Structures are given as C-alpha cells and as structure tokens.
Amino acid sequence: MSNVTIENLDIRLSGVSIISQLNLSVQSGEFLVLLGPSGCGKSTLLHSIAGLIDVSDGRLEIGGTDVTWADPKDRGIGMVFQSYALYPTMTVEKNLSFGPRIAGVAKAEIARRVERAASMLHLTELLGRKPAQLSGGQRQRVAIGRALVREAGVFLFDEPLSNLDAKLRSELRRELKQLHQQLGATMIYVTHDQVEAMTLATRIAVMKAGQIQQIDTPAAVYARPVNMFVAGFLGAPSMNFIEGRIECVNGAAHFVSPTLLLDVSSYPFANPPQNNLPSVLGVRPEHITLAPPGTDRAGHATVSLVEPMGANQVVWLDAQGVSLAVDADAQFVAPPDRKIAFAIAPAQVSLFDLQSQMRL
Amino acid sequence: MSASAIKAPNRRSARPRFSPARLGVYALLVSAAVFFLLPLYVMVTTSLKPMDEIRLGQLFAFPLHPTFAPWIEAWSTACTGLECRGIQVGFWNSVKIAVPSTIASIFLGALNGYALSFWRVKWAAPLFGVLMFGAFVPYQVMMYPLVRTLATVGLFGTLPGIVLIHTVFGMPVMTLLFRNYYASVPVELFKAARIDGGGFWRIFLQLMLPMSLPIIAVAVIMQMTNIWNDFLLGLVFAGRENLPMTVQLNNVINTTTGERLYNVNMASTILTSLLPLTVYLISGRWFVRGIAAGAVKG
Numbered sequence: 001m002s003n004v005t006i007e008n009l010d011i012r013l014s015g016v017s018i019i020s021q022l023n024l025s026v027q028s029g030e031f032l033v034l035l036g037p038s039g040c041g042k043s044t045l046l047h048s049i050a051g052l053i054d055v056s057d058g059r060l061e062i063g064g065t066d067v068t069w070a071d072p073k074d075r076g077i078g079m080v081f082q083s084y085a086l087y088p089t090m091t092v093e094k095n096l097s098f099g100p101r102i103a104g105v106a107k108a109e110i111a112r113r114v115e116r117a118a119s120m121l122h123l124t125e126l127l128g129r130k131p132a133q134l135s136g137g138q139r140q141r142v143a144i145g146r147a148l149v150r151e152a153g154v155f156l157f158d159e160p161l162s163n164l165d166a167k168l169r170s171e172l173r174r175e176l177k178q179l180h181q182q183l184g185a186t187m188i189y190v191t192h193d194q195v196e197a198m199t200l201a202t203r204i205a206v207m208k209a210g211q212i213q214q215i216d217t218p219a220a221v222y223a224r225p226v227n228m229f230v231a232g233f234l235g236a237p238s239m240n241f242i243e244g245r246i247e248c249v250n251g252a253a254h255f256v257s258p259t260l261l262l263d264v265s266s267y268p269f270a271n272p273p274q275n276n277l278p279s280v281l282g283v284r285p286e287h288i289t290l291a292p293p294g295t296d297r298a299g300h301a302t303v304s305l306v307e308p309m310g311a312n313q314v315v316w317l318d319a320q321g322v323s324l325a326v327d328a329d330a331q332f333v334a335p336p337d338r339k340i341a342f343a344i345a346p347a348q349v350s351l352f353d354l355q356s357q358m359r360l
Numbered sequence: 361m362s363a364s365a366i367k368a369p370n371r372r373s374a375r376p377r378f379s380p381a382r383l384g385v386y387a388l389l390v391s392a393a394v395f396f397l398l399p400l401y402v403m404v405t406t407s408l409k410p411m412d413e414i415r416l417g418q419l420f421a422f423p424l425h426p427t428f429a430p431w432i433e434a435w436s437t438a439c440t441g442l443e444c445r446g447i448q449v450g451f452w453n454s455v456k457i458a459v460p461s462t463i464a465s466i467f468l469g470a471l472n473g474y475a476l477s478f479w480r481v482k483w484a485a486p487l488f489g490v491l492m493f494g495a496f497v498p499y500q501v502m503m504y505p506l507v508r509t510l511a512t513v514g515l516f517g518t519l520p521g522i523v524l525i526h527t528v529f530g531m532p533v534m535t536l537l538f539r540n541y542y543a544s545v546p547v548e549l550f551k552a553a554r555i556d557g558g559g560f561w562r563i564f565l566q567l568m569l570p571m572s573l574p575i576i577a578v579a580v581i582m583q584m585t586n587i588w589n590d591f592l593l594g595l596v597f598a599g600r601e602n603l604p605m606t607v608q609l610n611n612v613i614n615t616t617t618g619e620r621l622y623n624v625n626m627a628s629t630i631l632t633s634l635l636p637l638t639v640y641l642i643s644g645r646w647f648v649r650g651i652a653a654g655a656v657k658g
Binding site: 081 | 546548549551552553554555556557558562567570571
C-alpha cells in the first residue's frame with residue numbers, strides 16, 4: 001500500500017501538450033477512478049505514473065519516494081492493460097511468475113505468491129494453460145494476477161474491462177471491488193464507463209482535455225457536478241439541461257424559462273446570483289416526476305418516445321422544444337403524443353452559469 | 361472426410377463439375393505444369409542414362425538402362441579444375457557458409473527489428489531509411505570497396521569473411537521483415553514486460569524471439585535459399601578453400617577433358633539445387649503462413 005502524489009505534471013507528446021500543470025493526490029488504500037471521454041489524457045496520466053511515458057515537467061511520488069525518473073520496475077506498481085498483454089508463449093504459471101523471477105525472488109516465495117493469486121482469482125486449474133487456450137475473462141484474471149504477484153504498492157488499471165462482453169464485465173467488476181476490499185491496496189483505474197466509475201470508486205476524478213474537472217466521491221460527483229461537462233458525462237440517460245434565467249420574485253430566486261418556472265430559493269448558491277442571469281437548469285431523469293395533465297405542476301409536455309428498461313422506463317418528453325428524459329415507473333402508462341404534466345424536486349437540481357458552464 | 365465426400369455430389373448437383381470453362385482451366389494448368397516440369401524431367405532422365413544412351417541424342421527418351429553411376433561420380437569424383445573430389449566439397453562448403461550466415465543475419469535482423477519497433481532509439485527513422493536504401497543498391501557497386509575493406513582487415517578469402525558478407529547483405533531485408541512482424545505485436549505486451557522488470561535483452565530473448573517462430577521460419581527459408589543460390593559473392597569473397605557448391609558446379613561443368621559428361625553435369629546440377637528445392641517443397645505452406653502472419657494485425 002502506498003500513496004501517490006503528483007505535482008505540477010506536464011506531459012507533451014511530440015510537441016503537443018497532453019497534460020499541463022496537473023496535481024493529484026491519491027490516498028493509501030484508495031480506489032481512484034480516472035473517468036473521461038477518449039482523448040482526455042487519462043490513459044496518458046496512468047502510463048506516466050507507470051513510467052511508460054516520460055513526463056516533461058513536474059514531480060511524481062509513490063509511497064513517499066520520488067519516482068519521476070525511475071524505471072517502471074522500480075516504482076512498486078502492478079499494471080493491467082485493456083488488451084490483457086499476456087505473454088503468448090508462456091503458460092499462465094510462467095506469466096504470473098515472470099516478474100518475480102526477473103526480480104530474483106526465491107523459488108518458494110514465488111510459488112507461494114502464484115498460489116495465492118491463483119486461488120484468489122480462481123486460476124488454480126488453469127495454471128498449465130497458454131493464454132490462447134483461455135477465454136477473455138480468464139485472460140483478464142491472469143493479467144490481474146500478474147499484477148498481484150508483484151505485491152505492488154499501487155495497482156494501475158487501464159480500461160481492463162473494455163474488451164469483455166457486458167455480462168463478464170459486471171462479473172469481473174464485482175470481483176475487482178471484492179479484491180480491493182480484501183487487499184486494501186491503492187488502485188488507480190482508468191475508464192470511460194461511468195457505471196464502472198460509480199460502482200468501483202472511492203473517489204472519481206473526471207477529466208477533460210488533460211485537466212481534472214472534479215475529484216470527489218461518486219455520490220458527490222453525481223449529485224453536485226461542478227460544471228456542465230461533469231454533469232452531462234455521468235448518468236445514463238444523462239442529465240437534462242434547460243436554458244433560462246434566474247429571476248428574483250419577491251426576494252425569492254426563481255428559475256424562469258419557456259418550459260417551466262421553478263422556485264429555487266432553497267438552492268445552495270455558492271454566491272448570491274445576479275438578477276436575470278442567463279443560466280442552465282440541470283435535472284437528472286430520476287428527479288422528474290410525471291402526472292396526468294391538468295394537475296398543478298411545474299410544466300407541461302408531450303410524450304415523444306418511451307424506452308422500456310424492464311425495471312423502469314425512460315420517457316422522453318418534448319417540453320416546448322426542449323427534450324427531457326424522465327425515469328418513470330415500469331407501470332406508468334405514457335403513450336406517445338399524450339399531453340402530460342411533470343414536476344421537478346428543487347432540492348435535487350443543479351444550476352449552471354450559461355456563459356461559464358460552471359455550477360452556481 | 362469420407363461422409364462429406366459421399367454427400368458432395370448431391371449437394372453440388374446444381375453446378376456441374378466439368379463445364380467447358382473448367383476444362384479450359386485444367387488444360388491451361390496442365391500444359392503450364394508440363395512446360396515447367398519438362399526441363400526437370402530431362403535433367404533427371406539424362407542424369408540416369410549412361411553416356412552411350414545420351415549419344416543417341418534422344419533427349420526425351422526414358423533411360424533404357426538406368427544407372428546411378430553419374431550421381432556417384434558427380435558427388436565424389438567429378439573434377440572441379442585440378443581437383444577431382446566431386447561436388448561434395450562444395451556441398452560442405454556451402455553448408456559451412458549458409459548455416460552461420462543464416463543464423464547470424466536472422467538474429468541481427470530480429471534484434472534490429474525489435475529495437476526499431478519497441479525502443480525509441482534516437483535517429484531510428486533515418487537509420488532505417490539508410491538500411492532500406494542499402495537493400496536496393498546493386499551488389500556490384502559495393503564489390504570492389506568491400507574487397508579492399510575485407511583485405512585490409514585480413515578477412516578476404518576466408519570463411520568468416522564470406523559469412524560476414526552474407527550477414528551484412530541479408531540485414532536490410534531481415535530487419536524489414538522482423539520490424540513489420542513486431543509492428544503487429546501489441547505494444548502493451550512490451551509495456552507489461554517493462555513493468556515486470558524486463559530489460560532490453562531479456563524481453564528480446566525470452567519474450568519476442570519465442571513469439572517470432574512463424575516469421576523466423578520465413579526468414580530461414582529466404583536466407584537459406586538466397587545464400588545457397590549465391591554465386592557471385594561466393595566466387596569473389598570465399599577464397600579457394602571455401603568455394604560454395606554453386607561455384608563448384610560451374611567448375612564441374614566447365615572442366616572438360618574430352619567428352620562432355622552430360623549425365624554427370626545433370627546429376628551435379630540436381631544435387632546443387634536439391635536443398636532449395638526441398639526447402640520450398642517442405643516449407644511452402646509455412647512460408648505463406650508466416651508472410652500472412654506478418655501482414656495481418658493480431
């Protein structure tokens with residue numbers, strides 16, 4: 001177990017700045033997920049922690065030691081890649097023991113570590129096989145095992161589940177979470193899958209264009225996104241955005257738009273808003289409730305599309321040109337083209353400045 | 361196998377097996393095969409005929425009294441100039457030249473390809489460009505400078521000298537071959553090995569070389585046949601003692617005392633071309649597979 005500290009990190013690849021002035025501190029035993037769209041620099045950041053990409057400037061500490069210029073093998077890390085990267089000519093057993101064998105660990109100790117990793121990951125029967133004789137899920141388990149036997153202080157995962165099918169992915173995701181609970185090791189995990197991020201992370205760092213937009217617990221990032229990018233990236237279907245203005249009516253702040261009027265006086269504004277400030281209201285699909293038309297509600301809309309999900313359904317509304325997704329009960333009957341009323345819980349909305357896209 | 365063979369006529373009844381177009385294709389293929397096999401046929405039959413039969417001048421006739429005497433003579437007593445120890449001397453010389461040259465050029469080519477693909481070497485791209493340029497410069501241009509160079513370092517006309525020459529001339533193509541093969545290996549494999557603590561040589565020897573077997577098979581076939589078939593380099597650089605089989609064959613054929621021994625000449629020629637011929641016949645399938653393995657991204 002080690003902590004990781006990154007200070008003023010700069011990375012440029014063939015003249016293009018990928019990451020600039022990045023600071024990040026990962027606590028010991030934490031499961032940190034780097035989340036972002038492809039090309040946001042999250043993999044580059046992970047590879048630079050691993051020492052596979054040279055940094056241009058800044059400082060990198062693992063477990064209190066400066067490893068900015070250390071060789072990958074000297075950083076006390078284990079890494080798992082998206083494409084498994086197993087050594088094709090070696091058996092599972094040799095794959096697992098390759099690292100310790102190079103490091104000159106005693107034979108008995110290697111056997112003990114391999115044994116332990118294999119039993120943790122249900123690989124004991126597969127030790128004699130070659131990677132080509134394994135399924136995708138088994139291959140990724142071997143890759144995780146290879147990181148385990150290194151008994152590293154920090155585990156790095158580079159989209160490890162992206163090559164697996166949906167069922168295996170959720171299975172292995174659970175196993176990973178269990179593994180983290182068992183080992184209590186520090187893990188840094190790169191993904192573009194927000195479900196993985198939400199389920200696995202102790203903290204999520206949402207990245208865009210080489211910069212960390214927000215770093216917080218999954219619940220906080222989900223409930224109080226700092227800007228519209230983070231708000232839109234997490235959640236499926238993603239957060240609904242409605243453009244409008246903040247108006248003060250009798251001293252109480254209201255969000256006013258052609259679609260709806262909402263009393264937001266209870267909203268915890270960071271700074272008291274100016275009157276008539278152009279802003280965006282963000283509301284998650286599960287925080288909109290539907291009711292028959294005519295009821296005294298925040299707004300009215302027409303049902304445009306229904307997506308049944310089994311446990312629930314996503315009802316798409318057309319509210320005066322604004323498309324809204326609503327997470328509704330599976331029993332709720334909402335035929336397309338039906339007029340419908342909806343309400344929004346003011347306690348759970350997010351408000352953003354239209355200009356800066358930052359949370360108000 | 362047998363079940364499908366029985367069912368096949370029923371399934372294919374819609375498409376006749378011998379349409380006129382098919383017949384045309386077969387006719388073309390058969391005549392092409394005959395055309396290319398005819399010289400081989402003439403060589404084999406002539407080599408098995410005693411000189412009496414050859415004097416009759418019936419080139420395509422089957423030998424009436426087949427004999428292996430010309431083969432034995434070609435192998436062990438035919439004259440290559442002043443010496444009369446047969447073409448076997450050349451055979452062993454060729455083995456001594458081809459085996460180390462093949463191993464050395466493949467090892468170095470693989471090493472180059474590996475370094476160029478995975479390690480970010482400074483000036484790698486221009487270096488590779490120069491190497492490729494070297495592949496297209498005709499031998500003859502470099503011949504004289506090379507003779508002078510080797511003579512200066514005392515390697516001219518020696519076995520190590522000719523091995524060095526073959527290794528150097530094989531490098532560009534071998535490097536290209538292995539570089540392209542390693543380009544299809546996912547770079548994450550290399551990164552994983554780096555994290556596991558592998559250095560330059562360990563990753564090469566324990567990971568990359570064992571993975572390269574298909575392309576090594578291709579390289580062995582290419583180098584073995586190329587070096588075996590070489591005449592010019594062997595003639596110039598090998599020296600009197602190490603003349604390869606091709607040069608000895610030429611000497612056998614050009615050494616005439618009285619009558620031209622066509623049967624011995626034919627036997628010598630077949631013996632000389634036997635190795636490349638066998639290599640191609642046995643390994644043709646691997647050759648195609650290896651080339652394809654390099655072309656398709658894994």
